[in-house]
Amino acid sequence: MYIQEVSIKINSEFNKDELVDEFNLLLKFYRDNGQTQGKIEPEYISEGKMFEVPFTMEVDSLNKKHNNNYVNRQIEKIETLCNSKIAFKTLGKNYDNNTGPCECKNPRFYILFTNFLTILSPIICGSCDRAIPLYRLPMYEDDGYLPILSWESNYKACDTLQMNCEVGERWATNQMSAHNSQLSIQGREICKRIEVLTGKPTFYYLYNYRKLSVAKDRQRKCPSCGQDWLLKKRLHNFYDFKCDTCKLISTLTPNI
Numbered sequence: 001m002y003i004q005e006v007s008i009k010i011n012s013e014f015n016k017d018e019l020v021d022e023f024n025l026l027l028k029f030y031r032d033n034g035q036t037q038g039k040i041e042p043e044y045i046s047e048g049k050m051f052e053v054p055f056t057m058e059v060d061s062l063n064k065k066h067n068n069n070y071v072n073r074q075i076e077k078i079e080t081l082c083n084s085k086i087a088f089k090t091l092g093k094n095y096d097n098n099t100g101p102c103e104c105k106n107p108r109f110y111i112l113f114t115n116f117l118t119i120l121s122p123i124i125c126g127s128c129d130r131a132i133p134l135y136r137l138p139m140y141e142d143d144g145y146l147p148i149l150s151w152e153s154n155y156k157a158c159d160t161l162q163m164n165c166e167v168g169e170r171w172a173t174n175q176m177s178a179h180n181s182q183l184s185i186q187g188r189e190i191c192k193r194i195e196v197l198t199g200k201p202t203f204y205y206l207y208n209y210r211k212l213s214v215a216k217d218r219q220r221k222c223p224s225c226g227q228d229w230l231l232k233k234r235l236h237n238f239y240d241f242k243c244d245t246c247k248l249i250s251t252l253t254p255n256i
Contacts, residue, residue, distance in 0.1 A: 001037065001094035001120070002059050007051045011083040019050060019081060026074040027052055032144035033068050034134025035061045038119035050082075055094065055119060057101045057133045062088050066135045070143050102130040110198070111249055112191050113205040114152050116159035122152045123194070126203070129236040138197040147193075151186050158183060162209075176207035179223045179248060191247055203242065206250040217252050224248060 006027075010019065020043065030036040036054040043052045056062060064072070079085055102125035109126035120131040134145045141147065161172035175183040184204065191202040210217065222229040224246040231242050241250040 002056045002061070003091040003094060004036075004054055004056050004062055005051060005089040005091050006054065006062065006086060007049050007089070008078060008082050008086045009049050009084040010045075012081060014081045016045060016050075019078070020045075022074070022078050022081065023050055023052060026071070026078060027054060029068075029070045029074050029144070030054065030062070032146055032149065033066070033071055034121065034137075034145050035066055035071070037121070053091070057121060057131065059090055061133060061135070068139070068142075068144055099130060102128050102132045104128050107132070107200060109201040109203060110191075110194060111203045111205055112148075112151075112187050112194075114155050114159075116156045116163055122148065122155075126201075129238070137194065140193065140197070148190055151183070151190055154183055154186065159207075173207070173209060177209065179204075179206060179246070188247070195247075201244070201247060203247045203249040206241075206248055208241075208250050208253050209255050210253045211255055212253055214252060222246055222248060 008023075010016070023043065027036065027041055031039065036056055038055050041052045041054040043050075045051070067075075075086055101121070104125050104127045107125040107127045110132070111124040111126055112122055113124050114122040121134050123132045123134060123137065124130070125132055134148065137145070155176065158172035158175045161168040162176065175181045178184060179188075184206070188204045191204045194200075194202040206223070208217075218230055220241075221227060222241070222243040222245070225243065227243065227245065229241045229243040229248070231240055234240055235242065238251060239249050240252045241248070243249075
């Protein structure tokens, strides 16, 4: 994960509050297009320059080759309002996320997976188990990858509820673990769409936290089709279940 600086010199008398709004809109378009990670970036104005400091998965994530039309138009608008050019600078690499994104040229399959802690892309490479920047995928919609980001936000909200335990824990856990919950239906539709766009099998991760012995948990069948889905060998030292028919993937319960 990289820390970037996006800045522009304000060479006009245009209202600064409105400039901040336009700059925030640019960062929204970057997020919608999968070029920045997370939802909150420090922003400030200093010595006549406006700054935003977003996270990106790759050092060149903000390169114009990844831009969509919304990003390009907003950059042009801001540069016109400020009468100057936007500058980009990589400030450094985030120490906590040093494994880097997927570098596979031809992933075997994808996994839709996230949690309440990460700001990495929710698209995981099935070959190397690393996150894939969304802009590497074919465009999901003309304005970027909003349906994926919507599901991601919903999943993290549920994961936060079940981790906090005090409010909505049971409901949130069911949303993440049931194959036919509203959250899972939303995610599985996204998986189907990604599979159409990429031609790659795309699996939906089901959270598993049950009061079962390991022996009984291993006997569970795929919750969608009822067929065997226990893997003979654990995948990436994490996944224990995988149904190639229903495109579901999961783990043994840690709640023994």
